[in-house]
Amino acid sequence: AQKVTQAQTEISVVEKEDVTLDCVYETRDTTYYLFWYKQPPSGELVFLIRRNSFDEQNEISGRYSWNFQKSTSSFNFTITASQVVDSAVYFCALSEPRGTGNQFYFGTGTSLTVIP
């Protein structure tokens, strides 16, 4: 079974629209970490945010915001007033403790296209 599910494979929005990327995860651990990464056409996955399982406060960073809800095992990502530069593939990831390190599980990614 998928540990991290990103049900939206592709999304297209018109510039300045808001868009929410969904992420649902599955874990039995009480301590875990959730991440979002952005992969522009250049290929490099760029870190956006990390949340630990004990901090359910929503976070806002400029036009980006994240909604973490343990009750529904979701960690959704919203881009407000989207711009063309937001076009990329976005990955949600779950990190579970393993020994002194961690095991990462990535979702399959959501490809976002922002149309000018």
Added chain:
Amino acid sequence: ETGVTQTPRHLVMGMTNKKSLKCEQHLGHNAMYWYKQSAKKPLELMFVYSLEERVENNSVPSRFSPECPNSSHLFLHLHTLQPEDSALYLCASSQGRQGARYTFGSGTRLTVV
């Protein structure tokens, strides 16, 4: 130079060739990873090195051979590859502690002909 650097950015090789992918990090991280990203597929973890020792090998065919000579460098040696091995190969590094974020390189786009 900071971050994770991968070379080459693009590589075309024949099925009988031998080539190597290189990854270098100057972040002081002690764990390094190789991932394979194929079209329409999830990121696949191939190898994990922690403190220069291979700690994970996810059933990767022997035609892929990793090498980690020190904590800053990671190689992926390729030989007798198949066309289905064509993909983006991503290197990442992290601190070897729980919850550490991964820092990725830009990847090597490999095409096997």
